[in-house]
Amino acid sequence: MKKKHLRWLLPLAAVPVLWLLAWGMGRDTYVLPSPMAGLDAPEFSLVSFEGDTLRRSELDGRVVILNFWASWCIPCRTEHPVLVRTEQTWDDSEVVLLGVVYQDSRANAERFLEQYGGDWTHVIDPSQRTAIDYGVYGVPETYFIGRDGLISMKKVGPVTWDLVQTQVDSLLAAPYPTASADAVTGAP
């Protein structure tokens, strides 16, 4: 009788182990769960290379792709062509691509852009306060923010064109009433 129980117990004990193994093998380890998804994108006030102060709330009404990057970051080079294509595909009035330079200097970032191209706005994040406010671990990390200012997704590691296209298309398709945008930004 006891031996019969044991005969079932061993395979049953293996079930959760195998399930965990299958779950681990099947998931994309580059996608980390972020508590920021679905929440309001934190406000920031950062200075661009051109010297303009840029606030997050000023971008409401447009889809924002917030990309934390650095010139010393090798995966940032891998994803750079995708960002160049992103900039060329959508108009600035619809989709804003904003680069946040992380633990790097403006001179190094500019040299990188001269070498690899790219004409979108970049801002410097002194003391990494914005990075910490967004829960950044390292670079590259990219946040997709809807027109209502809500974070829809955080991507750790280089973005792919498929991901960008899917995210931007779904965010542009989401309804966005202009009146509420005025209310959020405090516009009269």
Next chain:
Amino acid sequence: MSRRSVVRRALAVGLVAGGAVACAPRPALAQEPVGEANSETPDAVQEGGQDAEAGERDAGADRSALTDPMEADLDARAAEVAGELRCPVCRNQSVLESNAELSREMQGVVRERLAAGETPEEVKAYFVSRYGEWILLQPEARGINLLVYGLPGIALVLGFFLARNRLRKWASAGTAGTGPEVEVLSEDDERWLRDALREGQGTRS
């Protein structure tokens, strides 16, 4: 002061005094400056002089902490909170122990928030809202996390009862004499044995 607090304070003092604690290897995706892409190292040319600012801040905190007991208390509380936060780019190191740039900035955020009047719980809640509960080195004892705290105790109690039952079974098995069976002698055999013994005694005498 608890033993843990003493250790944290000692660590904080060690860091302020310039004792560098190396950061463990970081996850593959969490890149930090290595200076391989450019000749200028990021630290040397950081826009706005981040490191210079941080250095001045540390030095300022050090100076004032020596003279102002309020500042010393703030430093101690900041060290306590930083000791409970996980360094995002290290392996199992607290923000307090890590010398990574991000950790140093996080220490600054902790101190600023405490100085602004937030409680240690509020400061930790801020980091949890940004990084998730993963940022806490010790998960909060609530919800599914209770399993982490409860399971060892439950396993211990279950193991105790299991061992007790097994020992009782073994003990009762021993007293019941279920060992090798003893054959009872038939009457003829018993008579033969008795005769043999008697004869033997007679021979000896």
